[in-house]
Amino acid sequence: MTFPTKAKYVIIGAGIHGLSTAWHLAEKIKKNGNGSNNDIVVIDKGGIASGASGIACGVVRNNYFQPAMRELMAHSVKIWESDPKKFSYHPVGYMQISPESMRKDVTTIYEQQKAIGYESTFIEGEKDSAEYMKNMFDDWQAKGITSVLHEKRGGYANNSAAIYGIADKAEALGVKIITGTEVTGFKRGSNSKAVTSVETSKGTIDCEQVVVGAGPWVKTFWDKLELPNKISIKDDKGNMHDNLPMWKYWFLTEGVLGVDPNFQKTNDGKMPPVIHVDSDAPLYSDVDKSLITDKMWGIYYKPDFNFNGVQGGAAPYELSKPAGEVKVDPYGIDSPEYQTTDEFAHMWCSALAHCQKRFEGKINVYHKGPSGGLGCFTPDSFPIFDRFCENVYFIADSNHGYKMIGVGELVADEILGKEKDLLKPFRFNRYEKGELHPTSSSPFPWS
Numbered sequence: 001m002t003f004p005t006k007a008k009y010v011i012i013g014a015g016i017h018g019l020s021t022a023w024h025l026a027e028k029i030k031k032n033g034n035g036s037n038n039d040i041v042v043i044d045k046g047g048i049a050s051g052a053s054g055i056a057c058g059v060v061r062n063n064y065f066q067p068a069m070r071e072l073m074a075h076s077v078k079i080w081e082s083d084p085k086k087f088s089y090h091p092v093g094y095m096q097i098s099p100e101s102m103r104k105d106v107t108t109i110y111e112q113q114k115a116i117g118y119e120s121t122f123i124e125g126e127k128d129s130a131e132y133m134k135n136m137f138d139d140w141q142a143k144g145i146t147s148v149l150h151e152k153r154g155g156y157a158n159n160s161a162a163i164y165g166i167a168d169k170a171e172a173l174g175v176k177i178i179t180g181t182e183v184t185g186f187k188r189g190s191n192s193k194a195v196t197s198v199e200t201s202k203g204t205i206d207c208e209q210v211v212v213g214a215g216p217w218v219k220t221f222w223d224k225l226e227l228p229n230k231i232s233i234k235d236d237k238g239n240m241h242d243n244l245p246m247w248k249y250w251f252l253t254e255g256v257l258g259v260d261p262n263f264q265k266t267n268d269g270k271m272p273p274v275i276h277v278d279s280d281a282p283l284y285s286d287v288d289k290s291l292i293t294d295k296m297w298g299i300y301y302k303p304d305f306n307f308n309g310v311q312g313g314a315a316p317y318e319l320s321k322p323a324g325e326v327k328v329d330p331y332g333i334d335s336p337e338y339q340t341t342d343e344f345a346h347m348w349c350s351a352l353a354h355c356q357k358r359f360e361g362k363i364n365v366y367h368k369g370p371s372g373g374l375g376c377f378t379p380d381s382f383p384i385f386d387r388f389c390e391n392v393y394f395i396a397d398s399n400h401g402y403k404m405i406g407v408g409e410l411v412a413d414e415i416l417g418k419e420k421d422l423l424k425p426f427r428f429n430r431y432e433k434g435e436l437h438p439t440s441s442s443p444f445p446w447s
């Protein structure tokens with residue numbers, strides 16, 4: 001493929017967002033008959049799925065406390081369901097299993113899922129919750145659970161396979177995906193902030209619109225475009241807080257228990273929903289019975305043939321370093337600095353054993369080796385979908401966006417001039433306007 005010197009749309013990043021945007025943009029252009037599909041170029045410094053999308057756990061759920069997030073997820077789930085085979089999507093469902101301190105929040109989620117027609121079952125009370133879980137897994141033994149939200153839709157997708165599926169769809173419509181090519185800078189117009197060309201390690205591409213879908217590398221592009229690294233946020237009482245950091249990094253802790261995935265089948269021999277348990281019950285070591293924590297903890301897990309075991313994670317931790325000092329490269333399992341630790345393995349395996357007897361004594365088959373990855377988070381840990389510098393569209397999903405396969409469809413519409421209500425609650429100016437999303441009592445920053 002000859003390197004293009006010109007393209008109407010340059011999309012940076014061949015992860016879920018860059019490729020979903022490219023695919024949908026190409027599809028819409030074809031449908032409208034008002035352009036050429038050769039106009040779309042995706043550039044990635046690595047390969048397809050070489051960023052966060054290629055290491056994600058791949059969980060797809062609707063369970064968000066924020067109404068705007070739930071509506072956005074319902075839209076994305078429809079796209080996952082549109083071609084499960086191509087997206088390596090497993091629609092096994094998803095369960096949020098919670099203690100009393102979260103019951104009110106989860107009740108709201110259930111009620112609003114009903115209101116938007118997103119199918120789920122809600123069980124309340126300690127006895128009924130235990131019974132519901134034991135009907136699914138006869139070895140269920142988690143303590144202090146007083147509600148179970150069972151989403152019948154959602155599930156998980158095989159991380160890289162899904163991204164390759166989207167890439168195929170985009171390429172079939174004429175999108176050029178250029179890998180091994182780093183975007184190094186931008187040329188701007190003389191009288192405006194608009195980007196006129198994208199500079200890369202292989203040459204310069206003149207363009208009309210740029211989309212940044214750079215996942216954990218979003219700050220690089222934010223800085224190149226001289227966007228603010230400190231911002232002001234109005235809180236819910238109307239007080240303004242100035243000088244707050246725009247970006248922060250969290251490390252997502254995940255791992256795999258090396259058991260046959262069939263080990264986690266339900267009582268009736270089926271593949272189970274993705275399980276997410278939050279708990280305030282004391283968590284004891286499955287190795288020596290010592291107390292691991294008496295504070296709120298949370299884990300998620302699913303049997304997964306792609307990972308060859310039961311795969312999942314626990315709540316992430318925020319890096320104490322300022323964002324400007326965090327080295328994102330080398331990323332993921334290649335990072336010498338950011339990897340899950342033995343402490344994570346101990347906590348996660350003990351928590352699995354806390355929930356289900358079948359996991360007792362299984363820490364010895366935990367897959368040792370690199371896992372987990374960095375994520376770049378916004379000030380409120382919710383996405384920013386917005387246009388900057390006139391013609392640069394940022395998809396900054398705050399690192400919980402693998403599930404958001406549909407965002408690219410909505411962004412494609414916005415790029416073609418059609419504003420989308422589902423994206424409006426995620427504009428950058430929500431911080432200074434104080435139009436923030438409600439926060440929940442979950443131990444995870446993104447729930």
Ligand SMILES: Cc1cc2nc3c(=O)[nH]c(=O)nc-3n(C[C@H](O)[C@H](O)[C@H](O)COP(=O)(O)OP(=O)(O)OC[C@H]3O[C@@H](n4cnc5c(N)ncnc54)[C@H](O)[C@@H]3O)c2cc1C
Pocket residue numbers: 012013014015016017018043044045046047048049050051052053054055056057058059060181182183184213214215216217220252253254372373374375395397398399400401402403404
């Ligand atoms: C361990 C882990 C588990 C996760 N699990 C889940 C989950 O279960 N469910 C969920 O919804 N989300 C999950 N996430 C979050 C999710 O993976 C990300 O939010 C999502 O994949 C981000 O997609 P993206 O397309 O924005 O970025 P990425 O997939 O990171 O793609 C960005 C691309 O940009 C490229 N790039 C960067 N800089 C340049 C440059 N200068 N020039 C050219 N190309 C460049 C990179 O090579 C990369 O391929 C997880 C994240 C991690 C780290």
